[in-house]
Amino acid sequence: MMNHFRPMILGLAAMFSAYHILLGVYSLNLPASPAPIIVAMAVYAAASVASLWPTSPIRMPLGLAFFNVAVAGALPLIVGSQLDGASSSNGYATWYVAAVGTLLTITATRKRPLLAWIGTGFLIAHTVVWAGAGALGSMGVIGSAVWVAAAALLSRALAKAARDAQQFARAEREAARWQAAQEAHLFERQVRLTHTNRLALAMLQRIVRRGGVLDESQRQECRYLEAAIRDEIRGRRLLNDAVRDEVMTARRRGAIVTLLDEGAMDDLGGAELERVLNTLAEAISRTTADKIIVRTAADGSDTAVTVVGLRSPQPGTGSLSEDDTGDEVDLWLEIPRALAQTKQH
Template identity: 30%
Template sequence: MNNAISRPLILAMGLAFPASHIVLGIFNLDMLLSPWPALLAMGICVALMVVVTMPASDRGLSRRNAVITVAGTALMDVLVQSVLPTGIHPGYAAWHCGAIQMLLVTVALRKQIGLAWLGIGIFSVLDFSGSMLHRLSPVDGLALVVTPLMWIGIAHAVSRVFGRCDVLVRNYEDQEKRSAARIAREHARWLSQNDWVTELEHATKPTLTKVATGNLDASDRADCGYLQDELRDQVRGRVLATPPVLKSARAARERGVAVEIFDDREAALPDAVQQEALAQLIGALDRAESGFVKARALPRGQEIAVTILAYDENTPDDEFYLEVREQPEGADGARVVH
């Protein structure tokens, strides 16, 4: 928005106003001792108009272009001063004063305030000295430089306002992004909770209906126990409690295996680590005939991401222990240590 507002202002200051001063100077060439230095200064002015207004896509001006503008305006002042009449006020023959002030105002608006003040300072010294050499009164000499100085002061103030607007706009955009992210998280949490409630209702409603009617046989009571274990796995196991794992865990419990799944990480696992851990956990659950299977996702920041321990009472010498580790940063995949 800042660029959209300031761009027309930059074009007006850097193109329209200097061009109008050039026109005034052309109509007053007869007052000069020679028109050629003034015409050369007009050519320099046209070139500087392009320098201070390009590129069109950014309000900032490069330091190189600002330095070129300062040097060019100083040369313009020297050229025009060299042919001004002596002993009389030059009027619009001193067209360069207005053109220089607008070029330097554009430099200030385009965030090169220090160089704009340097340029107007050089202009003020050269122009006032030239006025004294042309035997103008100190008042007339000051009149030619005071207005450009005031314009640079105004441009400085406007540029600071634009700068504050930039800060406010960036802060507003940051707040908007944070608000959007917070709303998205809340919406995702709400959807997740709704999905969880829907899945919970779907999983528990048949069993709860049987409990309510009191018609429970041994098989139904066992199903209640398996359902309770599955819900506990989802609450405590989180990242490891995927549907395939829950299915294998139930089948293992039906065979008499004690299954415990914990998530102490409370954050997502890297894809490669999760895929390897889930594959190893499902394999351990499917192989188990008795004993226990314990899986744990360890807190974030540790080299070991997941541990799996399986013990089968039928084969006590074949205890199974496995660690799934994260690869160092920049490497792909997961490391498995038996």
């Protein structure tokens, strides 16, 4: 918004600066010599143009701020040397007071308040020495100091408002991200609960009808059901209907299946995710391993899912020693994130 109004603000400041020069031109007949006054007006005009340049940054460069302080010190000395400070007929010939006040107000507005106050202090000191303390009000020095003070306070308030606005914007973005994450978690929980209810409802109703008395086959079905519910919690995005069917088939033949989704596939979706899961289902259907461990790969890896199938060695079937009871690797499969050839060992 400040950038939108900046041309108008610069235009008004330029009009004020030009007005002071016009007052100096109008009163050229009052100084002892007009030449120093013209030099003072030229220096002031150069400082004003540099300070109001449209493409300059909001914070005034330090070199330009020091130049403005030097101009604020030079103008009273140059113009005052051609006037009588004790005279009451100087009139508009003291145009430099308002000019210095305007230049230092611009300096304070552009976030150089300390240097603006240094220039104001010199103007006050010169006026007191040159014309007496009583001239501070009649020559407009107090008014110039008030403008500098107002500009410094306004600049500080605007800077604080800008910082607060940035903090509020960051807080709003964080709140929006948090709300989106919470909604996503809530939706996922609802989906998981709905699917779990569909899996367990029939068995729970059967348990209620039989009063909790189940035969061994029904107890085994409850174990399968418990494992399937655990898959929904720990497996998350490793599951689709094909994977669920193949995992249940493997468990019914006696295999131990573990699914671990650690979040590395959260960015996959659509056809890519279905490709990975269908490849996983096919791998589970082909293996005869006693233990199947499926887990997502580490973040940043080109692999989406790693599948390991282990088979317990049968006694007397070629072990390295009679005491060797380690599992044998029956399947090692890496399913890539991108569409590429699957690595299988």
